[in-house]
Amino acid sequence: MPQEQGLRPLPHGEAPDYRFPELEARFGPLLPMDQGMQSRVYTTADGETVVKVYRNQRGEHQQEAGNLRRAGLGDWVLDAVQADGVEALIMRRFRGHPLRRSDVSRALPRLREILSTLHHAQQGRVNVAKVEERLRRFRSALAAYPLEDLFAAVEIPLAEGLLDQPASFCHLDLWHDNILISPAGDVMVIDWTKAAWDDPLRDLALLKTGTLDLLSADQSFAAALSFLPDQAHATLRRYRAYLAMTTLHDLYWFLMNEPYEFEGERDRKLPRTRHALARLPA
Numbered sequence: 001m002p003q004e005q006g007l008r009p010l011p012h013g014e015a016p017d018y019r020f021p022e023l024e025a026r027f028g029p030l031l032p033m034d035q036g037m038q039s040r041v042y043t044t045a046d047g048e049t050v051v052k053v054y055r056n057q058r059g060e061h062q063q064e065a066g067n068l069r070r071a072g073l074g075d076w077v078l079d080a081v082q083a084d085g086v087e088a089l090i091m092r093r094f095r096g097h098p099l100r101r102s103d104v105s106r107a108l109p110r111l112r113e114i115l116s117t118l119h120h121a122q123q124g125r126v127n128v129a130k131v132e133e134r135l136r137r138f139r140s141a142l143a144a145y146p147l148e149d150l151f152a153a154v155e156i157p158l159a160e161g162l163l164d165q166p167a168s169f170c171h172l173d174l175w176h177d178n179i180l181i182s183p184a185g186d187v188m189v190i191d192w193t194k195a196a197w198d199d200p201l202r203d204l205a206l207l208k209t210g211t212l213d214l215l216s217a218d219q220s221f222a223a224a225l226s227f228l229p230d231q232a233h234a235t236l237r238r239y240r241a242y243l244a245m246t247t248l249h250d251l252y253w254f255l256m257n258e259p260y261e262f263e264g265e266r267d268r269k270l271p272r273t274r275h276a277l278a279r280l281p282a
């Protein structure tokens with residue numbers, strides 16, 4: 001499938017022709033529909049059901065089913081099965097396509113409702129030790145690059161205790177290809193494998209770098225602010241920290257997984273993040 005204006009890579013070289021006799025005995029012929037980093041997705045012949053086959057066998061089918069239920073989307077889950085030597089999540093198909101640049105603005109109102117409902121429930125606190133540990137990893141891997149401003153944007157609030165907050169249930173993978181929109185403008189967030197309890201502002205930072213940044217820098221920043229629970233100084237600082245953290249995470253990911261794309265990604269992402277950092281209180 002062509003990745004129009006994609007912000008995220010796909011795995012290289014591909015397409016062995018998989019057969020799923022057990023799954024097909026149950027659901028009928030499976031037609032390839034799409035693929036992401038973690039899975040291949042098929043539809044049934046009537047187009048009503050989606051079979052998501054994971055590339056790994058780590059119990060992600062059960063985990064994603066559980067996360068969908070936790071997020072109030074249990075009605076979409078039909079089953080989570082092991083068959084044909086793979087793990088698969090069976091879901092109802094949402095009639096829509098992943099967000100493209102031209103869809104972002106009209107998706108915003110519904111997306112704001114979905115995320116504010118999702119983030120409403122709180123449980124436990126953010127695992128600050130994990131943030132510190134991640135930051136150490138990013139520091140050592142990215143030491144050769146001038147990113148002091150991004151590190152400072154996280155480390156200073158972190159040292160002040162600003163990241164020690166209540167945790168909300170978060171999606172943690174709010175890329176545009178995980179947000180579907182129907183012709184009528186209904187929105188559905190899919191791909192809940194990474195969902196976990198964390199700082200909702202981390203989720204909103206991921207939404208900016210993964211989706212809102214399809215828009216121009218100024219539009220993206222304005223849209224990003226419209227998702228924040230309030231515009232208090234401390235909220236804006238914490239959001240700033242997570243924008244920097246998310247960008248460091250993306251750069252680290254490219255360095256480790258797609259080193260040839262690192263420089264291009266860095267040159268695309270850093271100006272966007274710096275545009276936002278300059279407009280938020282340090």
Ligand SMILES: Nc1ncnc2c1ncn2[C@@H]1O[C@H](COP(=O)(O)OP(=O)(O)O)[C@@H](O)[C@H]1O
Nearest residue numbers: 034036037038039041050091092093094177191
């Ligand atoms: N329930 C669904 N309804 C419609 N399309 C879906 C559904 N689930 C997945 N898809 C399509 O398959 C793609 C990959 O699914 P996703 O859950 O995002 O897997 P991955 O973890 O591999 O990214 C999505 O971007 C979307 O286009």
Ligand SMILES: [Mg+2]
Nearest residue numbers: 036177178191
């Ligand atoms: Mg996906």
